[in-house]
Amino acid sequence: MKVLVVGGGGREHALVWKLSQSPKVSKIYCAPGNAGISELAECVPIPAGDVEALQEFALDKKIDLTVVGPEAPLMAGIVNKFSAAGLKIFGPSQEAAEIEGSKALAKEIMEKYHIPTAKYQVFIEIEPAIAYIKEVGAPIVVKADGLAAGKGVIVAQDEDTAVMAVKEMMEEKAFGEAGAKVVIEEFLEGEEVSILAFTDGEHVVPMVSAQDHKRIFDGDQGPNTGGMGAYSPAPVYTGEIAQVTVEKILQPTVAGLKAEGRTYRGVIYAGLMVTKDGVKVLEYNARFGDPETQPVLMRLETDLVNIIEAILAGRLCGQEIKWSGDAAVCVVIASGGYPGHYETGKPIRGLGQAGPEAYVFHAGTAFRGEEVVTSGGRVLGVTASGKTVKEAINRAYGETEKIRFAEMHYRTDIGAKALNRK
Known part of the structure; x- marks a missing residue:
């Protein structure tokens, strides 16, 4: 089997590393890859966002399976285009991936399908957003609606910081068009946990828990980053919380997306906050998280190719998935x-x-x-x-x-x- 992995970061290196362990895989390409990935795969100088060039390459090389790492090509419809060309590809469709591409859409789906999350309002104009901040006070969270490479979330401890965040997003375009619309939501207090799950659009199988560290400095100080490290398992994620997460969050999310005509196949990531009032959703990602993928895949004992094939065939419920106890x-x-x-x-x-x-x-x-x-x-x-x-x-x-x-x-x-x- 010839496999193409799209992307060139730490998550993609972990995916290449895990896929290379499958006896079904004879050759791995990675576009664009990096120096470390080149030890396990042939790196191809095609940017992850160049969907047309990637499709041309996949057709030319007769790629048997494409695995998408980052969010940008998913939002650009790589899964739709590859599928239409008869190419097997692992990841959600453009419509399903919008649960990450638009924080406002994610909030609307959570509200409609009674999925626990923070109270929020969506704004497309600066003045009403600032008025809302002054009305509810701080601490408060300001989020750019669109993709901002994991940096479009400002946890403001005071009103001035929140107002500044709104102006930077909407007026100064700090995150480009991603900040044309903002979501302002209540600050949730508790401990975060990341849950990645496999889904074939019907069934949901959660992976082992992980905890990311977003802030740049020790003690969760300084600005948000793409993630400075992660570990698995997270003790905060107890058996009781795991059951609630599957029944009240993951399954209703996948069912809700299907009901909205956005059937989701792939890996869905739920960023959760364990609060005194129970577990609530902070955000969704439409792919493997980075850096959570690295420790999570290190614990995966089942052949990843077998899992992917089961998802693409719509038979995830019959697939056994084993994890290391380490x-x-x-x-x-x-x-x-x-x-x-x-x-x-x-x-x-x-x-x-x-x-x-x-x-x-x-x-x-x-x-x-x-x-x-x-x-x-x-x-x-x-x-x-x-x-x-x-x-x-x-x-x-x-x-x-x-x-x-x-x-x-x-x-x-x-x-x-x-x-x-x-």
């Missing part, structure tokens, strides 16, 4: 200055030294001659497993300390919440 932790190493301005082209030292039960997933790397250099904000995702979360943390940080590049930055408290809770 924990896994991913520590993201970022460029200095990220998520703001950062420099690239820094040579990376210490790669290729990872011990057993660890793997260094590349997120923003490239070759300069024979040398591996930085090429993005999030550069590497050092991922390790262990019998306990503590053992996995120690192993991941032990591997992280072997790596060096100028101005590198990483959080030193990934997984600390799990230890504190225990």
Whole structure:
């Protein structure tokens, strides 16, 4: 089987790594890929958003299965176009993926199908948005409606910050057209957890839990990023909460999308907040999360190709999915200055030294001659497993300390919440 993976980040490296373990796979291509991915797949210089070129490549190479990593090509309708051309592709349709592409749509679906979430209002003009902020007060959350690479959410602790966020999104176009419409919602207090789930449009099978770390600095300080690390499992996600999540959130979401003519097949991601009033949805993503995918896939024991084939055939309910009882932790190493301005082209030292039960997933790397250099904000995702979360943390940080590049930055408290809770 020839497989094409679309994307070039840490999530895609984890997907390539897991797919490469399947005896069904004979060749993997990755577009555009990165330096680390090139060890497992043939990298193709086609941007993830160039749907036409990707389709042409898939037809030319007679690709048997395409797996889509990032959200942008999903929103651009890559699944619709590949399917129409007779190509097998894993991911939700353009209509289904809009649950991530529009936060306002996601909120409307949650409201209509009684899925627990924060109270909210949607605005297309600045003045009513500011008036609403002053009416309800802070803390409050301001979200750009569209895609903003995981950075379009501002948790404002005071009204001035919230007002500034609205102006930056709607007036200064900080996130382009993504901020033309904003969702303003109540601040939920509690602990976050990420639940990824497989679905064939009817049945939903959740994966093991994970917890992402969005803020750039230790102690959840500083601006939001695409994610500075993750661990699995998350102790906050108890058996009772898991049952509620499936029955009150995941199944009603998939059923609601189908009722709206947006049948969802692929991986759906629910970002949840465990509050004193129960578990509530913060957001949906229409694909594998990054960096949660790295520790979650490290725990997956079933052949990922078998799961994907079951989903595409509409028989997920008959597919057995096994997970390791071990924990896994991913520590993201970022460029200095990220998520703001950062420099690239820094040579990376210490790669290729990872011990057993660890793997260094590349997120923003490239070759300069024979040398591996930085090429993005999030550069590497050092991922390790262990019998306990503590053992996995120690192993991941032990591997992280072997790596060096100028101005590198990483959080030193990934997984600390799990230890504190225990």
